[in-house]
Amino acid sequence: MSALPPDLSDDDIIRSLATGAPTTWIRNTPAEAALPDLGDMMDDAAARFDRFAPWFAATFPETATPAPGVSAALPESARSGGLIESPLVAAPAAHERLDGLFGTRLAGELWLKRDDALPVSGSIKARGGFHEVLEFAEAVAADHGLDAADPATYPSAEFREIAAVHRLVVGSTGNLGLSIGILGARLGFAASVHMSADAREWKKTMLRDHGVDVIEHAGDFVEAVEAGRVSAEADVKAHFVDDEDSVSLFVGYSVAALRLARQLEAAGVTVDADHRLVVYLPCGIGGGPGGVTFGLKRVFGDNVHCVFVEPSQAPAMFLGVRSGRHSDIAVQDIGLTGATAADGLAVARPSRFIGPTIGPLISGFASVPDDVIRAGVGVLHETEGIDVEPSATTGLSIPWRLGSATRTSTGTADAGGENLEASFPWPNVSTHLVWLTGGAMVPDDERSRYVAEGTRLMPMITSPASAIFID
Numbered sequence: 285m286s287a288l289p290p291d292l293s294d295d296d297i298i299r300s301l302a303t304g305a306p307t308t309w310i311r312n313t314p315a316e317a318a319l320p321d322l323g324d325m326m327d328d329a330a331a332r333f334d335r336f337a338p339w340f341a342a343t344f345p346e347t348a349t350p351a352p353g354v355s356a357a358l359p360e361s362a363r364s365g366g367l368i369e370s371p372l373v374a375a376p377a378a379h380e381r382l383d384g385l386f387g388t389r390l391a392g393e394l395w396l397k398r399d400d401a402l403p404v405s406g407s408i409k410a411r412g413g414f415h416e417v418l419e420f421a422e423a424v425a426a427d428h429g430l431d432a433a434d435p436a437t438y439p440s441a442e443f444r445e446i447a448a449v450h451r452l453v454v455g456s457t458g459n460l461g462l463s464i465g466i467l468g469a470r471l472g473f474a475a476s477v478h479m480s481a482d483a484r485e486w487k488k489t490m491l492r493d494h495g496v497d498v499i500e501h502a503g504d505f506v507e508a509v510e511a512g513r514v515s516a517e518a519d520v521k522a523h524f525v526d527d528e529d530s531v532s533l534f535v536g537y538s539v540a541a542l543r544l545a546r547q548l549e550a551a552g553v554t555v556d557a558d559h560r561l562v563v564y565l566p567c568g569i570g571g572g573p574g575g576v577t578f579g580l581k582r583v584f585g586d587n588v589h590c591v592f593v594e595p596s597q598a599p600a601m602f603l604g605v606r607s608g609r610h611s612d613i614a615v616q617d618i619g620l621t622g623a624t625a626a627d628g629l630a631v632a633r634p635s636r637f638i639g640p641t642i643g644p645l646i647s648g649f650a651s652v653p654d655d656v657i658r659a660g661v662g663v664l665h666e667t668e669g670i671d672v673e674p675s676a677t678t679g680l681s682i683p684w685r686l687g688s689a690t691r692t693s694t695g696t697a698d699a700g701g702e703n704l705e706a707s708f709p710w711p712n713v714s715t716h717l718v719w720l721t722g723g724a725m726v727p728d729d730e731r732s733r734y735v736a737e738g739t740r741l742m743p744m745i746t747s748p749a750s751a752i753f754i755d
């Protein structure tokens with residue numbers, strides 16, 4: 285524990301986090317935690333995706349016909365296709381298998397949000413990343429006197445000539461780079477993706493195949509982002525997509541909530557005070573889960589609880605919010621490595637924007653060991669026939685952890701580890717929604733390796749000896 289900053293060393297939650305052990309912090313969030321004033325921007329983002337739907341349908345034929353389970357998510361105007369959306373599916377077989385592995389029956393129903401299957405770039409980054417690229421495209425079109433609201437503008441020779449001298453720049457561990465690079469290149473922009481050392485080789489190759497410049501960095505994600513920022517500052521025609529601080533990414537992610545509300549309704553799933561929804565979100569820098577949480581709180585208010593889930597060696601948002609230092613603290617400051625097998629989640633320092641803005645809306649944080657994350661791939665493969673990248677499964681075990689683990693309360697007379705009766709932290713929970721965040725782009729050989737490894741590690745999923753802190 286010598287690595288802990290002295291002023292944090294009294295905090296039981298941070299002490300637990302610093303050991304690398306699975307740690308859970310449930311917050312009694314104020315009933316009326318204030319929503320930041322971003323609702324209009326969220327609605328604008330939804331309208332922007334609707335405007336581009338005909339362009340997507342024409343440019344990416346796989347989006348022209350909505351996948352089964354997706355059309356219910358679409359507004360009337362976009363039923364003809366071209367919306368970037370994923371299915372919502374019930375997962376009774378995974379539910380039963382996990383009940384068996386944990387040895388407890390989880391009350392309520394398990395559902396999966398299949399952002400692993402989002403069209404075009406195969407991860408949740410398609411929501412935020414595409415939105416920022418589209419917003420930039422509209423701004424460039426308008427600046428040059430073109431009709432930005434007309435989807436026919438974008439395939440025109442006039443627009444493409446202008447786009448070719450504009451550059452999108454981003455720093456990424458992989459998936460954000462894929463979404464910005466693929467969509468940017470399709471619109472005719474030049475694109476540079478600065479990648480950290482942990483980025484997968486196949487993601488670099490795929491981007492180069494799309495004509496994107498890939499710049500490799502020996503350091504971590506923060507270094508790649510910084511290099512991208514510096515290179516973009518030197519170029520007036522460059523737009524830097526800032527994963528540490530972008531409102532455009534954020535509102536792009538938030539649109540998911542409007543679509544999910546329609547999907548839940550179409551599936552006959554009620555969300556109200558007697559049927560609460562808990563959503564488990566894999567978290568890296570915080571933008572994706574932060575945007576989705578904002579949207580969900582705006583749509584469902586107190587009837588939804590959002591839990592951010594991170595690898596136990598890279599709990600950047602958890603640490604930032606718990607310590608109150610947000611981006612002024614990194615996981616290395618408490619002796620963790622920041623490394624993980626979960627692509628996209630190897631983030632040591634959280635977003636500058638999400639914790640301070642969205643922190644009060646987050647109902648809980650949980651950290652998960654890599655072996656359990658990887659084992660989730662095996663569970664989903666065997667039970668639901670769904671193959672995802674490991675990071676996508678980060679939230680899968682948490683409903684059982686919340687439902688069955690021994691609790692330790694802090695901030696009450698029970699501090700010190702007294703066992704309380706096990707029960708779910710919130711009343712009337714009837715739906716557990718695990719957000720699957722990536723997978724469709726993973727090449728077959730890598731996918732088989734993930735599945736084999738996940739199947740082998742399935743025994744790692746057992747009732748965890750982890751404390752749940754309620755504060």
Ligand SMILES: *Cc1c(COP(=O)(O)O)cnc(C)c1O
Nearest residue numbers: 459568569570571572628721722
């Ligand atoms: C980026 C990513 C996340 C988390 O999003 P952040 O905005 O980094 O918090 C989760 N899963 C996958 C697969 C990702 O690529």
